[in-house]
Amino acid sequence: MNDDGEARPLLPKIGVYGGSFDPIHAGHLTPVEETRARLGLSEIVYVPAYCPPHKPSGPSAPSHHRFAMLALALEPYPRFRLSDFEVARGGTTYTVETLRQMRALHPDAEIVLVLGSDALVSFESWRSWREIVQGHRFVAVHREPFDWARTSEALGPELRVRLAPPETSLDEALEEKSIFWGGNAPVTISSTWLRRAIPAGEDLRGSLPPSVAAYVRRHRLYRDP
Secondary structure, three states: OOOOOOOOOOOOEEEEEEEOOOOOOHHHOHHHHHHHHHHOOOEEEEEEOOOOOOOOOOOOOOHHHHHHHHHHHHOOOOOEEEOOHHHHHOOOOOHHHHHHHHHHHOOOOEEEEEEEHHHHOOHHHOOOHHHHHHHOOEEEEOEOOEOHHHHHHHOOHHHHOOEOOOOOOOOOOOOOOOEEEOOOOOEOOOHHHHHHHHHHOOOOOOOOOHHHHHHHHHHOOOOOO
């Protein structure tokens, strides 16, 4: 609702979820589907980065492998889509640029930024973050160690006032609340851990989708040369 108590127009809500996905893992999938369903997003568009701005050294796996692994991982999820916008563009693409592209592609939908709570707490370091805040609502997927309370404490004042209480839905929120809590089971797995665990031969069951685990083995990814 807006400040006058009027309901927002009920546009389809498309979540945009970017990252290096190096590799895609279970924490990028089931918790995001839980979040999508709870908050009523029509679909989630995954946008793998070619060269993430926050990783100057670049991803461990080349973009074509990360894209292929995402395609395999998303197959069981009918509401998940895969975009090659950043991979096809090459170089470094900033989130603000991707969101502009998504708005141009979907003028009759609301574009919602989906990100982990660990990324949200550093959001004010992102390029053109105020433009993003002014133009989009956010959904934060719970990633350890940042639960709702710790996330709220870590946010700067400009973002903290926008954080809605944990159970708030997108359709019932007041106008000034634009950051919403996913309500998913917390994500404890990380791609960083997987990149260490794979060459060490650790048990990856429950961490990687089977199709992705098979792809990693077939192409000998994340192993020392």
